[in-house]
Amino acid sequence: MRILLVSWEYPPVVIGGLGRHVHHLAESLATAGHDVAVLSRRPGGSDAATAPTTDTVVNGVRVVAVAEDPAEFGFATDMMAWTLAMGHAMVRAGLRLLSNGGWVPDVVHAHDWLVAHAAIAVAEFADLPLVTTIHATEAGRHSGWVSGRINRQVHSVEWWLAAESDAIVTCSTSMRDEVSRLFGPDLADITVIHNGIDTTAWPYRPRRERSGPAQLLYAGRLEYEKGIQDLLAALPRIRRSHPGTTLVIAGDGTQETWLRELVRRHRVTRAVTFDGRVDHARLESLLADSAAIVLPSRYEPFGIVALEAAASGTPLVTSTAGGLGEAVTDGVTGVTFAPGDVAGLANAARRVLDDPAAAQRRARAAYERLGEDFTWELVARRTVAVYQHTKRRVRHPLGRPVIAERPLPERDPDQQS
Template identity: 50%
Template structure:
């Protein structure tokens, strides 16, 4: 068993998207399997700076003043300050472990936002570094890196991949992407799918009835979507599909759960049949999914699509765009339906097919939930991750050759300051 130092920029109760839920579930599953897991993350309002919960030691790093304002999507100044605070908190955890006569065996970093801390701790501890790349800056922008900060983030992702002994990705689609973008050798890249706690997504009947009463019309089906409201999530294409869907199902209602920089633009596109519910978590999100007649994932770019599995675990038939990891986890006509990304007419046809045949929809939902239980359970995901940890040890693997000279690395660090 290993002592793992796990780094993440989000962790419950502070959640921004799916990454925080992934890290939380992985940490708990690893701890349940007997590993000693310490998570170092950022401070959440009202949360203690140090706690031991679900078998995991959680250390939350308070942000240093001054506050770095994020404008135009440029996170670099904030990220550098955050990494300083994160490194300080992690070094405190390392000192405490040393006093107890313990030593960490491995550092596991999640995405570029913790890259500087991850490499620093790897060097300080002289242990292997494993990096999970949940998405890439190039992928988020469909291959176009429009500004200097986007190109710097792309470089930091490349640097993190080069420094890591093993790179974990969530799908074969993402494996091909990091190999193509960053030159990571295939033997250093491992696919470990995201997991879902199927029991966690089973809503109480009373909560489902309340969500139905709140969001659905009296005479039509309910369609829902949840996620960060950014362009690549494709919410605009669902909104464009609402008018043709309303022609077929006049009482249809749509709920968009989530928040993000694209929200105001989306609200301007939406008609009266669409409700923006804001950021939902816990039982509220589970109940909304279970109350829906169809759950839609219209993403343009989606490395995995965990939310589709969460909806399936809630017992809801799913319609997803055939892109990225979604095309791997949803089998068309068996565990859900797929449509070409960016095509509102195809989206409307796919959703209409689910809504028009309720027996077929129930069969899709049943098969999808069974697959979630059998293939995407967290104990199995944790076991696969532990195998990657073992393969990253020095006797098995060395880190990748860095694509940067020392001078280039220094320039990258300066650039990331902004």
């Protein structure tokens, strides 16, 4: 098949898990013999003079990385205007791709709301089926409500993209239910395809017997929905039963200032290290040196870092939020707790620290499961099956979505907005 993937993230422009997902999917599709092009962008804050549009082939994938237009928009300060400008540049590049070279895909595959305008326009122009993977939702990130102006704008674009799609993919059953609840009932079929993992990129290293205090690890974005505040609240309890236990927090995000204040409030300043955004080699090292990785998410569509930790042989301590509850089985491939349950989190961490041998057996089971359920070859094959069964639906005029007016739940007054 000829496949056009549209994503605002693609190496070297990677913000989070979405970029890694699209990258591995594209290369796996190409390896399987499909003709794959990716429509993406150049780095934010650049322009066509310093970072012009490129059209290259990397590992069998044609990558069209679109230059930013010169208008003075920044993602952090003008998110919707910046997104519209990016979409406009992508639309022009997508139409050139179809018109100039004579290359017309069989399907357009959009990844998340930021590329809605480009993906919808290209699919409509060429009368192609539109498949969309929804990796997360604005409402999900905000406990079910979208009361703020920008929250509502993002939600409306997500709703529009879902309504325009001829097939929808989610990475977990919980995300399928969330998408259906938020954007239904007249959506196209929704297929669950779990994320994949390239185990060759994460060398498996069984934990060695260690003397002395244990190190725990959190890796991911520093955002409220990731639940790091619950981990910090649990750390004093963990240290009472396991003196000297330390925590490394790897990642960056909007809540770092607030989280640093929580570290002081819980009096664990000497026990917590903020490592910032880390590269692949540093994350490998942290995984190898940690007694467990703790992923305390309150909202998590899937949690690809859980797969990376499993591939590395690092014991898993995770909440059951969203896709984490599907990726990790309590007592079999890791230890789990309910989202927001500080006492449950502390007890789960203690289970790992109390019995390292049992933790390693669970880690081995998690590693072995990867080869059965989470290979990129399997992800690509299941995605192609969606492409092959998707036809362009008859379009009808769309009205505006009805968005709940109820405000977001109250949060800690000291939390940074």
